[in-house]
Amino acid sequence: MLDRTIAPPFNRIQKIVIKQxxxxxxxxxIDLFSVRSGSQEVLQLDILINTGKYNEVHNGSAFxxxxxxxxxxxxxxxxxxxxxxxxxxxxxxxxxxLDQLEISIHxxxxxxxxLSGVLKDMLTSPTIPEKELDTLKNIRxxxxxxxxxxxxFVASKLFRESLFGSKHPYGILLNDDDILSTNQMIVQDxxxxxxxxxxxxxxxxxxxxxxxxxSIVATFEGIDIGTPNVPDLVEGTSLGxxxxxxxxxxxxxxxxxxxxxxxxxHPDYLTLLVTNEILGGYFGxxxxxxxxxxxxxxxxxxxxxxxxxxxxxFIVSADVKKENREExxxxxxxxxxxxxxxxVSDDELDTVRNYxxxxxxxxxxxPFELAAKFKLLFVHGLDxxxxxxxxxxxxxxTPGEILEISNKSLPLDSMRVISVG
Numbered sequence: 001m002l003d004r005t006i007a008p009p010f011n012r013i014q015k016i017v018i019k020q021x022x023x024x025x026x027x028x029x030i031d032l033f034s035v036r037s038g039s040q041e042v043l044q045l046d047i048l049i050n051t052g053k054y055n056e057v058h059n060g061s062a063f064x065x066x067x068x069x070x071x072x073x074x075x076x077x078x079x080x081x082x083x084x085x086x087x088x089x090x091x092x093x094x095x096x097x098l099d100q101l102e103i104s105i106h107x108x109x110x111x112x113x114x115l116s117g118v119l120k121d122m123l124t125s126p127t128i129p130e131k132e133l134d135t136l137k138n139i140r141x142x143x144x145x146x147x148x149x150x151x152x153f154v155a156s157k158l159f160r161e162s163l164f165g166s167k168h169p170y171g172i173l174l175n176d177d178d179i180l181s182t183n184q185m186i187v188q189d190x191x192x193x194x195x196x197x198x199x200x201x202x203x204x205x206x207x208x209x210x211x212x213x214x215s216i217v218a219t220f221e222g223i224d225i226g227t228p229n230v231p232d233l234v235e236g237t238s239l240g241x242x243x244x245x246x247x248x249x250x251x252x253x254x255x256x257x258x259x260x261x262x263x264x265x266h267p268d269y270l271t272l273l274v275t276n277e278i279l280g281g282y283f284g285x286x287x288x289x290x291x292x293x294x295x296x297x298x299x300x301x302x303x304x305x306x307x308x309x310x311x312x313x314f315i316v317s318a319d320v321k322k323e324n325r326e327e328x329x330x331x332x333x334x335x336x337x338x339x340x341x342x343x344v345s346d347d348e349l350d351t352v353r354n355y356x357x358x359x360x361x362x363x364x365x366x367p368f369e370l371a372a373k374f375k376l377l378f379v380h381g382l383d384x385x386x387x388x389x390x391x392x393x394x395x396x397x398t399p400g401e402i403l404e405i406s407n408k409s410l411p412l413d414s415m416r417v418i419s420v421g
Contacts, residue, residue, distance in 0.1 A: 013391065020384055030201070046202070049101040052101060060174050065195060070094060070122060071129060071133070073125060088111040088114060098308060098309075120219050144179065164236040197224055197225060198228060205370060206368070254420050255329060261306075270397075278348065287303060297331070318332070329419070
């Protein structure tokens with residue numbers, strides 16, 4: 001008879017096979033990576049351009065340049081482009097970032113041909129109509145006003161400024177004057193210098209035919225590619241110190257605590273990743289158990305490592321009642337200190353191992369997830385040995401190694417403490 005009081009035996013995952021994309025280089029030197037998988041005949045095409053806030057002369061121009069790509073091309077207006085995508089049940093997402101501009105198209109595979117010319121024109125000859133730019137500026141202005149009333153948004157901005165400095169691309173804050181002074185010429189200049197004729201990378205994922213892949217090649221291989229516009233590196237200058245910005249009408253205070261961190265190709269990074277998971281990376285983490293479950297100071301708290309091209313950072317994020325601000329900060333510091341002075345138990349480490357391995361296994365089931373896994377590696381100059389090393393580290397990292405990396409990479413005396421509310 002089955003004894004339900006005894007847990008069944010299990011074998012921890014030692015290896016996960018992740019389908020890798022096929023690569024081909026177009027005649028103009030553009031790389032196309034294709035991940036064909038899944039049963040539904042849908043296509044996701046990601047276009048990655050190495051441009052962003054780091055390339056700006058005018059603050060905010062990268063955002064407006066990216067967003068304006070779909071607002072007009074020589075043969076179609078903004079409304080006509082929207083109508084075409086809507087009529088085909090397709091979607092375009094344009095995400096201007098700090099380091100990269102990402103354009104993602106989702107459609108039925110059979111409809112790509114009808115969208116291909118529009119996509120090509122967006123990259124080669126966007127018209128940047130002034131009326132649509134004014135509308136986008138107004139939306140951005142209102143969004144900024146709304147967000148600046150949110151303590152979490154302000155705390156995150158101040159944290160990056162404190163960490164990198166007010167003159168670093170990652171630390172420069174957007175304001176009303178930046179938006180209002182943006183004009184058609186500024187956006188056109190950014191597009192001409194940082195998007196048109198600049199190298200890009202294509203990642204196709206989904207279930208599509210050889211003919212569709214050939215049409216992707218035909219669409220983009222005729223684009224003339226020039227010399228990459230590589231911006232000058234800017235040295236970060238930390239402002240240091242702690243910041244408390246009080247908002248009299250705020251009910252909650254948003255807390256951000258952190259420091260600069262390791263790059264993904266650093267030999268100690270994966271050990272730090274496991275350490276972060278223990279501290280605040282999942283719902284059963286120490287920060288959640290202490291500050292949410294035991295003390296009831298917050299609904300949610302987490303820690304993580306932000307990956308940027310020119311500097312990663314570790315950050316703890318939480319929203320608490322104003323009167324609990326100091327206690328929450330002290331408890332966060334206490335949990336970090338415990339990691340630096342006491343060995344993690346085998347039981348807790350086993351729980352984290354199983355959780356992390358399960359998350360990896362469950363995140364490679366669809367072609368779009370496979371593309372996301374590859375994109376992470378590609379953007380940071382890594383290969384698939386990263387995942388092999390990650391699984392090995394999860395399985396074999398020791399409590400002593402976790403204690404050591406906590407002392408090396410989570411220095412309490414260098415942590416920025418930002419609280420707003």
